[in-house]
Amino acid sequence: MELARFRQHRRGGPQVGIALSIPNLITLGRILLVPILVWAIGSGEQYMWVAFVLFLGAGVSDAVDGYLAKRFHMTTELGAYLDPLADKALIVSIYITLGINGYIPGWLVILVVSRDIMIVGAVILSWLVGIPIKVKPLLVSKLNTVAQIAYACVVLGTVGFGYSWPMVTLALMALVAALTLLSVAAYVAEWVRHINSTAVKS
Numbered sequence: 001m002e003l004a005r006f007r008q009h010r011r012g013g014p015q016v017g018i019a020l021s022i023p024n025l026i027t028l029g030r031i032l033l034v035p036i037l038v039w040a041i042g043s044g045e046q047y048m049w050v051a052f053v054l055f056l057g058a059g060v061s062d063a064v065d066g067y068l069a070k071r072f073h074m075t076t077e078l079g080a081y082l083d084p085l086a087d088k089a090l091i092v093s094i095y096i097t098l099g100i101n102g103y104i105p106g107w108l109v110i111l112v113v114s115r116d117i118m119i120v121g122a123v124i125l126s127w128l129v130g131i132p133i134k135v136k137p138l139l140v141s142k143l144n145t146v147a148q149i150a151y152a153c154v155v156l157g158t159v160g161f162g163y164s165w166p167m168v169t170l171a172l173m174a175l176v177a178a179l180t181l182l183s184v185a186a187y188v189a190e191w192v193r194h195i196n197s198t199a200v201k202s
Helices: 002-011 022-042 044-069 076-101 106-126 138-162 165-202
Strands: none
Touching: 022 076, 044 076, 044 138, 044 165, 076 106, 076 138, 106 165, 138 165
């Protein structure tokens, strides 16, 4: 079995199992940053620059672990679950904390968090009714994640370093809201299509 895994690794195929590869360890580190980020934001404006640096580092690490996994064929089944979990834990926690402390509008926090709850709920419902669906990241979802990270970085930088970019902040906020709504519509359409196609086949 080990020889088969080695051959699959050399061919560039995904590694099956729960091996903790370097990208997985980087992803775990991103998850461990979440409580520190929440503490930094909640501790007042004097620590906001710390939150900015950590959040920016987390964003860079997301790109790094993805590059390493693809470039050196270190993709694993565990990583396929850990990476989106880390992204959601990071973004949702940051947005909730920023919203509670009054740095971003409450309606945007509700919109961002509700989107993720709806997606998770749809996946769970699909499993419960015996029609499991594999969630694939859509292009609009990837763009939404980038916009969410950019907006959070601007907000953290604005508070942490005293800069003021009202037009940029407003534009990014509108972009996050629009892409969040578009991604919800796209996932709902994909979910309905999956349910209907499975029902027809059965």
